[in-house]
Amino acid sequence: MLSIKNLHARVEAAEILKGLSLELPAGEVHAIMGPNGAGKSTLSYVLTGRQGYEVTDGTATLDGEDLLSLEANERAARGVFLSFQYPLEIPGVPAMTFLRTAMNAQHKARGEPEVSATEFLKRAREVAGQLKMDFDMLKRPLNVGFSGGEKKRMEIFQMAMLSPRLLILDETDSGLDIDALKIVADGVNALRSPDRAMLVITHYQRLLDYIRPDKVHVLAAGRIAATGGPELAHELEREGYDKYARAA
Amino acid sequence: MPAVKKTVDSVEALERYQHGFITTVDQEFAPKGLSADIVRFISAKKQEPEWMLEWRLAAYERWLAMDEPDWAKVSFPKIDYQDSYYYAAPKEKIGPMSLDEVDPEILATYAKLGIPLREQEVLAGVQGAPKYAVDAVFDSVSVVTTFKKELAAVGVIFCSFSEAVREHPELVKKYLGTVVPASDNYFACLNSAVFSDGSFVYVPPGVRCPMELSTYFRINAAESGQFERTLIIADKGAYVSYLEGCTAPMRDENQLHAAVVELVTLDDAEIKYSTVQNWYPGDPETGKGGIYNFVTKRADCRGDRSKVSWTQVETGSAITWKYPSCVLRGKDSVGEFYSIAITNGRQQADTGTKMIHLGEGTRSRIISKGISAGRSSNTYRGLVSAHPKAKGARNFTQCDSLLIGKTCAAHTVPYIEARNGQSVFEHEATTTRLSDDQLFYVMQRGLSQEEAVQLLVNGFVKDVLQELPMEFAVEAQKLVAISLEGSVG
Numbered sequence: 001m002l003s004i005k006n007l008h009a010r011v012e013a014a015e016i017l018k019g020l021s022l023e024l025p026a027g028e029v030h031a032i033m034g035p036n037g038a039g040k041s042t043l044s045y046v047l048t049g050r051q052g053y054e055v056t057d058g059t060a061t062l063d064g065e066d067l068l069s070l071e072a073n074e075r076a077a078r079g080v081f082l083s084f085q086y087p088l089e090i091p092g093v094p095a096m097t098f099l100r101t102a103m104n105a106q107h108k109a110r111g112e113p114e115v116s117a118t119e120f121l122k123r124a125r126e127v128a129g130q131l132k133m134d135f136d137m138l139k140r141p142l143n144v145g146f147s148g149g150e151k152k153r154m155e156i157f158q159m160a161m162l163s164p165r166l167l168i169l170d171e172t173d174s175g176l177d178i179d180a181l182k183i184v185a186d187g188v189n190a191l192r193s194p195d196r197a198m199l200v201i202t203h204y205q206r207l208l209d210y211i212r213p214d215k216v217h218v219l220a221a222g223r224i225a226a227t228g229g230p231e232l233a234h235e236l237e238r239e240g241y242d243k244y245a246r247a248a
Numbered sequence: 249m250p251a252v253k254k255t256v257d258s259v260e261a262l263e264r265y266q267h268g269f270i271t272t273v274d275q276e277f278a279p280k281g282l283s284a285d286i287v288r289f290i291s292a293k294k295q296e297p298e299w300m301l302e303w304r305l306a307a308y309e310r311w312l313a314m315d316e317p318d319w320a321k322v323s324f325p326k327i328d329y330q331d332s333y334y335y336a337a338p339k340e341k342i343g344p345m346s347l348d349e350v351d352p353e354i355l356a357t358y359a360k361l362g363i364p365l366r367e368q369e370v371l372a373g374v375q376g377a378p379k380y381a382v383d384a385v386f387d388s389v390s391v392v393t394t395f396k397k398e399l400a401a402v403g404v405i406f407c408s409f410s411e412a413v414r415e416h417p418e419l420v421k422k423y424l425g426t427v428v429p430a431s432d433n434y435f436a437c438l439n440s441a442v443f444s445d446g447s448f449v450y451v452p453p454g455v456r457c458p459m460e461l462s463t464y465f466r467i468n469a470a471e472s473g474q475f476e477r478t479l480i481i482a483d484k485g486a487y488v489s490y491l492e493g494c495t496a497p498m499r500d501e502n503q504l505h506a507a508v509v510e511l512v513t514l515d516d517a518e519i520k521y522s523t524v525q526n527w528y529p530g531d532p533e534t535g536k537g538g539i540y541n542f543v544t545k546r547a548d549c550r551g552d553r554s555k556v557s558w559t560q561v562e563t564g565s566a567i568t569w570k571y572p573s574c575v576l577r578g579k580d581s582v583g584e585f586y587s588i589a590i591t592n593g594r595q596q597a598d599t600g601t602k603m604i605h606l607g608e609g610t611r612s613r614i615i616s617k618g619i620s621a622g623r624s625s626n627t628y629r630g631l632v633s634a635h636p637k638a639k640g641a642r643n644f645t646q647c648d649s650l651l652i653g654k655t656c657a658a659h660t661v662p663y664i665e666a667r668n669g670q671s672v673f674e675h676e677a678t679t680t681r682l683s684d685d686q687l688f689y690v691m692q693r694g695l696s697q698e699e700a701v702q703l704l705v706n707g708f709v710k711d712v713l714q715e716l717p718m719e720f721a722v723e724a725q726k727l728v729a730i731s732l733e734g735s736v737g
Contacts, residue, residue: 048692071691071696072691073691073695073699073700076691076693076694087689088683088689090686090690090703090707092708093703093707101699102690102695103694105693105694105695105699158693162693
């Protein structure tokens with residue numbers, strides 16, 4: 001599914017990713033953990049095509065197709081979804097309108113027919129129910145005046161509706177209380193499937209109790225410093241990142 | 249970055265101003281320059297009665313003694329008023345005629361602009377679509393007015409201003425210059441002397457005008473100014489919704505557009521006046537050419553419980569200087585102003601409104617959305633005042649500015665004067681920049697950069713767009729998108 005080889009990327013003058021390699025096969029969930037400033041968010045932005053992040057070397061492919069030469073929206077149409085650490089507010093645009101516009105833009109890019117309004121509504125009610133969201137929230141301008149937890153839930157709602165293939169979750173647990181965390185994790189787990197892959201970026205082990213990863217990678221100083229099973233996350237929780245930060 | 253390259257390419261591929269074509273028709277001009285003789289020439293051309301000529305000449309005398317206003321936040325080289333034509337008209341007949349008599353080139357022009365002048369075309373349109381009557385003004389002359397018979401059946405007068413002077417002098421005499429006096433300001437005074445044509449509407453007591461009325465103004469001739477004059481009267485309990493649209497060819501020299509619009513509402517009457525202004529804005533890189541849009545628009549809510557609502561979508565013109573206002577004279581009268589003003593390239597806009605509360609219990613509401621992009625400057629200037637007698641006056645003002653890019657400017661200049669202790673005025677204002685974070689967020693969900701800007705801007709202007717008559721809201725939305733194309737990159 002996702003294959004990253006020797007990725008180097010810079011933001012302005014600073015090189016943040018320094019030769020990162022990672023293989024994420026379909027059907028698997030990998031966690032990326034690491035200290036502040038290790039390049040976790042940079043990795044998510046480079047993969048999704050944010051401007052200002054310059055790739056100087058290496059490759060990233062999705063099912064063999066080069067991702068790095070595509071625009072952000074073209075990557076989205078190929079099924080790359082980023083759940084933002086800090087979702088943005090979009091004044092004046094109801095969440096429903098936003099999502100339907102996005103969905104149809106993706107369908108158009110893939111040469112698929114538009115989703116009918118009734119079909120869309122039916123699916124939206126279903127997914128909102130699963131995430132225990134108040135349906136009226138979807139009629140309000142996207143994320144405007146939402147609490148931190150509501151914003152995160154809205155991200156997962158969008159993810160479920162757009163049904164992407166590569167799911168990148170950037171610090172999805174931040175700002176969530178334990179009940180909300182469970183609901184969000186249930187929503188994410190429901191999306192696990194043999195033809196999808198997930199990259200879960202997190203600071204803390206806590207989220208991984210709910211979204212069980214197949215592999216855990218430690219990202220330090222711009223590269224993968226260690227890879228292991230779920231037990232690695234517990235070790236990091238006990239011992240911290242010092243060892244890896246020093247080694248790098 | 250590939251995104252930047254792509255945006256640059258798409259900007260280059262784009263014809264930025266889509267109404268910039270020139271129509272070739274035989275035209276008749278007055279000699280260049282301005283004098284009492286030119287005023288007489290215009291009046292004679294229009295076969296006006298003596299009183300109308302006297303009014304024009306008096307205005308001309310006043311104008312000679314006035315100075316051009318310089319307080320607006322706009323700058324432009326001094327205008328040489330002697331270096332312009334004050335009258336340009338398609339040759340052939342004067343005044344509105346039947347469609348068969350109109351020069352086919354002019355009809356083709358309006359067809360190109362998407363404005364239906366043939367009534368049967370409107371009727372043959374989408375089933376159930378609301379029809380609207382059109383007065384088409386080409387340079388100085390109204391060329392055709394549609395649906396006059398249907399309107400006359402309910403007593404509504406909708407005709408060119410010249411025709412009104414000839415056919416309905418008692419109404420014109422009674423109301424002309426009573427809202428915007430001839431000497432009100434420099435540009436209104438100039439207009440009063442040389443105004444060419446425009447629309448006249450009278451809705452009799454208790455009549456709800458059965459269709460939208462609209463006027464499309466087209467400047468075509470080179471080196472000519474356009475000075476139209478619009479007068480709308482809603483008699484007691486009447487209602488009318490009116491829309492004006494404007495376009496002009498792309499020319500290298502600046503052209504002056506100094507119009508005057510006067511609205512009068514008597515007891516319980518209501519006028520809804522919408523503008524979609526898309527004059528040629530000049531070259532986006534050099535700032536060369538474009539229309540100077542120096543317009544005076546004012547409504548007099550003369551009657552108790554009467555209401556006027558201005559809605560404007562301003563995307564064109566090199567320079568905009570206009571403040572559609574309401575004089576809230578009648579008890580419990582209501583004034584509203586909804587505005588979207590977009591500047592891009594080298595455009596300059598100084599626009600806003602005045603809500604003058606004279607009567608008891610008068611209310612007003614101002615929603616202004618300014619968007620600046622490119623190297624443009626966008627100023628909101630607004631006055632809200634309450635007279636000592638305007639007890640219980642209320643105003644709510646919301647004034648938002650959106651900046652796109654790093655080289656544009658937005659300014660907000662509100663004037664608030666309450667001369668009694670029982671008025672409540674609220675003013676809210678925000679200035680935000682369209683952020684890269686927002687753009688990326690929307691693009692990550694699948695929208696292209698242009699689509700993302702459109703979505704964000706549409707969200708920003710939504711409160712105003714929904715005030716427009718439905719069929720024009722769509723047009724305005726497209727216009728907003730076109731005028732901001734290539735503004736990010």
